[in-house]
Amino acid sequence: MKIKGPVGIALVIFVVITVNIIAAGLLQHAPDTATVMNSGVSIVSVTKNKTPQPAPVVIKNTTSTPSKATVTELQPTTPTPAPKPVRKTRAS
Amino acid sequence: MKPKTVLGWTILLILVLAPVAAWYFLGPSAEEWTDYSSITHTLGELTALVALTMMALTFVLSTRIKFIEDIFGGLDKVYIAHGILGGSALIMILAHPILLVLKFVPSDMYQAAVYLLPSAYWSVNFGIIALLGLIGLIVITLFTKLKYNTWKFTHEFLGLVFIFALLHAVLVRNVATQDNIFNGYYWYTAIVGFIGLSAFSYSLFLKDRLFKAATYTIKSITQRSENTFELILSAEHKPISYRSGQFIFVRFYNEQLSKEAHPFSIASRSDSPDIKIIVKQLGDFTSKIVHLRRGDKVSVEGPYGRFNYHGRGKAHQVWIAAGIGITPFIGMAEDIRVEKKLENTIDLYYAVKNGTDFVGLEELNAATKVTKNFRVFPWVTSDNGHLTTETIERASGGLKDKEFYLCGPSGFKEGIIHNLLKAGVAKEHIHTEEFDFR
Numbered sequence: 044m045k046i047k048g049p050v051g052i053a054l055v056i057f058v059v060i061t062v063n064i065i066a067a068g069l070l071q072h073a074p075d076t077a078t079v080m081n082s083g084v085s086i087v088s089v090t091k092n093k094t095p096q097p098a099p100v101v102i103k104n105t106t107s108t109p110s111k112a113t114v115t116e117l118q119p120t121t122p123t124p125a126p127k128p129v130r131k132t133r134a135s
Numbered sequence: 136m137k138p139k140t141v142l143g144w145t146i147l148l149i150l151v152l153a154p155v156a157a158w159y160f161l162g163p164s165a166e167e168w169t170d171y172s173s174i175t176h177t178l179g180e181l182t183a184l185v186a187l188t189m190m191a192l193t194f195v196l197s198t199r200i201k202f203i204e205d206i207f208g209g210l211d212k213v214y215i216a217h218g219i220l221g222g223s224a225l226i227m228i229l230a231h232p233i234l235l236v237l238k239f240v241p242s243d244m245y246q247a248a249v250y251l252l253p254s255a256y257w258s259v260n261f262g263i264i265a266l267l268g269l270i271g272l273i274v275i276t277l278f279t280k281l282k283y284n285t286w287k288f289t290h291e292f293l294g295l296v297f298i299f300a301l302l303h304a305v306l307v308r309n310v311a312t313q314d315n316i317f318n319g320y321y322w323y324t325a326i327v328g329f330i331g332l333s334a335f336s337y338s339l340f341l342k343d344r345l346f347k348a349a350t351y352t353i354k355s356i357t358q359r360s361e362n363t364f365e366l367i368l369s370a371e372h373k374p375i376s377y378r379s380g381q382f383i384f385v386r387f388y389n390e391q392l393s394k395e396a397h398p399f400s401i402a403s404r405s406d407s408p409d410i411k412i413i414v415k416q417l418g419d420f421t422s423k424i425v426h427l428r429r430g431d432k433v434s435v436e437g438p439y440g441r442f443n444y445h446g447r448g449k450a451h452q453v454w455i456a457a458g459i460g461i462t463p464f465i466g467m468a469e470d471i472r473v474e475k476k477l478e479n480t481i482d483l484y485y486a487v488k489n490g491t492d493f494v495g496l497e498e499l500n501a502a503t504k505v506t507k508n509f510r511v512f513p514w515v516t517s518d519n520g521h522l523t524t525e526t527i528e529r530a531s532g533g534l535k536d537k538e539f540y541l542c543g544p545s546g547f548k549e550g551i552i553h554n555l556l557k558a559g560v561a562k563e564h565i566h567t568e569e570f571d572f573r
Contacts, residue, residue, distance in 0.1 A: 046222030047277045054270065057229040061251055064236060068248020 143207035143216060150192060151220075154184035154323065161317040172238040179234030180316045182227045187304060187324070189224035190269075190297050191331030193217050198338050199439065210382075210439035211569035218276075225273045228266055228300075262303035268296035282419040284393040294335040301328045348386070348396075348434035349375050354409060356427055359494045362416040363459065364424050365402075368433055369409050375435060378405045379466030380444070380568075383437035385412065391426035396436060400462035400542075400568070402495065404469035410435065411466075413494060415459040442540070442568040443467065444481065450538045453531055454483040455522070455551055457543030458492065461485055463568060464542065465495040468502040468509070477508040482531045486514040486522040486547070524554040534558050542568045 158181060168177050196203060196217040199210060207213045232251055239247035253260050275281060275289050304324050317323075351368040359365045368385075377383070384396035397420060403411035416422045444452055444467050456464050464483060471477055487493055499511045512530060514522045528534050539555060541548050552565055 046219045050222045050225055050273065050277055053226040053229050054274070057233065060233055064240065064244065065248045065251055068244040068246070072245040072248075 140208050140212050143203075143212065146206065147192060147216060147220065151185055151188050154188060154317075155181055157319065157323055158317045161319055163317075175234050175237040177316065179231050179237075182234060183231040183304065184316075184323070184327075186224045186227035186231065187297075187300055187331075188327055189220050189227065190293070190300065191327045191334070193221045193224065194294075194297070194331050194334035194338065196220065198334050198342070199436075204439060209441040209568075215569060221273060222277065225269055228269055232262075232266070256307075258303060258306035261299045262307060265296050265299035265303055268292065268299065272296065283397070284395050284420070287395050291339060294332070294339065297328075297331050297335065301332075304328075348384075348436040349373070351410065351433045351435050353427060353429055353431045353433060355429060359413060360492055363413060363492075363494050364416075365411060365413050365494075366424075366427070367409050367411055368435065371432075374406075374408045374410075375438060376406055377401055377410075377438035378443050378445075379403070379470045380442040380463040381438035381440040382442075382463070382568075383410070383412075383435050383439070386434045386436075387427060388432040388434075389427055392423050393420060396434070397421075398439075400466070401438065402462045402465040402469075404466060404473050407469075413459065413462045413465070417459070440568065442542070442566065444540065447479075447538045449479045450536065451479060451531070452481045452538045452540065453527060454481060454540045455486075455527070455543070456483065456541075457486045457522070457547040458488070459494070460541075460543030460547075460568075461495055462542075464540075465498050468495075468499050471509050472498070472502040472505050475505045477506045480508045480510075482510045482512065482527075484512045484514060484522060484527055484530075486516055486543070488515070489517050490515050521550075524551060524558055528558070534560050537564065539565045540567075541565065545569075 158177070162177075168174055196213050199213075204210045204213055207216060236247040236250045239250065253263055272289060272293055275286065279286075281289070301324065305321065308320070350371045352371060354367040354369040355365075357365045357367075375383070379401065382398050382400045384398050386394060386396040388394070399412040399414065401410055402413050403409065414421050414424050416424060442463055444454075454464050454467075464485075468483070471481070483499065485493070485496075485499070493513060496511075496513065502509050503511055514526075516522065524534065531537065534555065537560070539560065541551055548567055552567070555565055556562065
């Protein structure tokens with residue numbers, strides 16, 4: 044049948060692409076560990092280049108209205124005067 | 136390609152492209168799919184819908200309904216379309232997952248890999264089952280040589296594959312897709328599913344019950360050559376009406392033979408009450424033909440096919456047969472003998488490997504005796520080499536303005552057709568009969 048050739052080619056292309064994608068994807072996501080045999084007695088798992096992960100940031104809902112007591116406590120204070128800029132001279 | 140076959144293919148093409156048209160007219164506006172991710176995703180979905188439509192149409196084509204045969208100009212042409220459509224459905228369905236994962240490549244290869252593997256979502260897994268099932272069954276059909284009845288049994292699982300594909304198409308949209316490929320997607324899938332499943336169920340379960348095949352008995356079995364047998368089938372009730380050159384599906388009720396129906400050319404004259412078929416021991420089924428006995432019951436379905444010499448005007452006809460491909464020509468020669476007249480000239484070239492392989496020379500010679508316009512040129516390839524168009528051209532006086540009828544092994548036919556076309560014969564003047572429905 045005339046369709047035999049195109050089907051054969053399509054199957055080969057499909058297998059090559061699928062195997063490549065699955066292999067590349069799974070290798071990329073493989074656990075970053077190496078298993079080392081220790082003196083033939085026990086197997087120890089050693090983590091390579093382990094970078095400490097930052098703790099997840101939890102964003103809390105801050106839209107609640109503050110209580111009246113809190114409002115009275117947050118009175119504006121006398122602002123601290125800003126430091127005067129030091130003018131650099133040629134001599135210095 | 137004949138005008139009728141062109142009509143059949145045009146209708147198929149329109150139906151196959153229906154999901155593309157639906158997407159174009161009922162899908163999202165152009166701004167919504169201009170980025171790389173949307174384009175590959177849309178193409179991925181469209182290939183799947185086209186493939187689903189193709190599968191449904193392959194089931195429709197295999198129902199052997201008369202009007203489909205009329206549209207294509209012969210059941211053999213219908214089965215050719217069925218095979219091409221089935222293979223094309225697989226090519227389309229192979230493109231479907233690849234196109235869908237392209238949006239993850241190369242930025243997120245892990246996600247791409249996960250997309251192609253079975254997951255917790257059964258709606259996706261149904262699609263994977265359908266894909267693997269279709270690959271397996273089409274590979275069996277195209278690339279293996281299973282016994283006919285074993286192959287036919289495996290082929291029936293395509294209905295199950297279609298059901299899995301439908302489940303995937305309906306359920307997956309809640310899981311994997313957020314977009315809407317076109318309004319009426321579920322309606323389209325439901326219609327395609329209904330048509331496909333109805334056609335499949337009709338072929339597998341209903342056809343034999345609704346339309347009983349005619350019952351015949353074997354009247355005589357005669358060995359015509361070393362491995363060729365002639366069977367005369369006699370109708371138990373009303374005989375079927377047919378024209379010489381057509382073929383029938385025959386199911387033999389004999390313990391030694393499997394029960395599936397096989398196609399055979401009719402080798403008797405038009406509307407003869409007894410049907411003559413000539414069977415060559417070629418495959419696993421026909422090799423068991425020796426076990427048949429007189430009085431065995433057979434069911435006859437048909438007739439099918441449009442291979443006949445009538446209706447071509449007064450054009451000089453050239454019939455070319457090789458091996459067991461002579462059978463439809465024996466029936467047509469019988470018609471000439473009975474009608475005792477022939478307004479046009481007909482030359483029959485009959486090629487066999489060895490001189491002992493000739494079958495039906497008696498019937499052919501009998502026809503040559505009633506009219507000078509019918510001539511037979513027997514050809515033994517072991518003595519004379521392959522029959523070529525040059526030989527035919529010399530003996531019949533040119534190739535132009537002639538109608539050619541071919542029947543025989545596919546390699547032989549393809550060679551002759553190639554040379555006829557090369558010699559300037561138009562395609563519409565070449566008529567062939569296909570028997571390899573697998």
